[in-house]
Amino acid sequence: MNEELIIGIDVGATKTRLGIGDANGRMYVKRVYRTADIAHRFADFIVDEIKRNFSNYLDKVVGVGVASIGPLDLKRGAILSPPNAPLKNVEVVAKLREGLGEEVFLVNDAVAAAWAEKVYGMGRSFRNLVYITLSTGIGAGVIVDDHLLLGKDGNAHEVGHIVVDYTGMMRCGCGGRGHWEAYCSGINIPAFVKRLLEDKYRDQLEGSSLCHEYRRSSLTAEALFRHAKQGDVLAAKIVEEEIGRLNAAGIASVVNCYDPEVVFLGGAIALNNEELVLRPIAKYVDAYVTNRMPKVTITDLGEDASLKGAMAIVAKPPASLREYFGHP
Ligand SMILES: [Zn+2]
Structure with missing residues (x-):
């Protein structure tokens, strides 16, 4: 060797x-x-x-x-x-x-993943790409005209803190309100879903398998997606119409800012729930996007x-x- x-x-x-x-x-x-x-x-x-x-x-x-x-x-x-x-x-x-x-x-880490797509992955044939991780947090790496964006402090790509809810219902770990990550990241999904169950979907909680998780305080992102996959109506509705719609808004904002040819999604939430993540984005993104919509796909580089x-x-x-x- x-x-x-x-x-x-x-x-x-x-x-x-x-x-x-x-x-x-x-x-x-x-x-x-x-x-x-x-x-x-x-x-x-x-x-x-x-x-x-x-x-x-x-x-x-x-x-x-x-x-x-x-x-x-x-x-x-x-x-x-x-x-x-x-x-x-x-x-x-x-x-x-x-x-x-x-x-x-x-x-x-997400910047590195974008560079990995460019050097080793399906991104080799593109000059403009974004990698977004839907994981404990939400992060991204951005390549525009073959140039990896860094910014003055190396934070040119902090898309997890894009505002997707001007009412600021949920507070982000960074302290800001209404940030994408405060609703759709692994660490914050439980608090967001709890808020929805106590407020918007209170009358639908009985009979949903989320009810049990809620009462035992065992709601997690993983449990939410699992119940949605198993056919729980309320879990599926929250995954599609709440988290899915917010993901569509976040991704549309990324596309509007950086005009990529392709968006790669990685991170545990995307890798473990490909269909449940991609379908609502495809369904709702048109309402938010203004630039020509690129291909949105799951990373080929996995975890x-x-x-x-x-x-x-x-x-x-x-x-x-x-x-x-x-x-x-
Ligand atoms: Zn934030």
């Missing part, structure tokens, strides 16, 4: 994935951890795990890519304090560089989209990231 190897790290709100592979996106070894279990000594833990699991490969490693939930301070190479995860101000770039003696790149993206930014660094850090 003479080729150069890359280490990728995907820091998610729920799971952290660590992998090693080649520049073509082929993964040799992968490890998955619960972020909450390792958050208290995050960078040190990752360094130790890399040394423990990848020792046979380390002399061939040419770089380490980190794809992380935001907010990030790209210039400082730090993960700040994500509203949906227990990480607090982790100087991940400096610590990994110090611990491993390798070059370390950091980008937002490893951000991990592959972490590797892709090392294998083929985007020009915008090089410019951002002043590299030639």
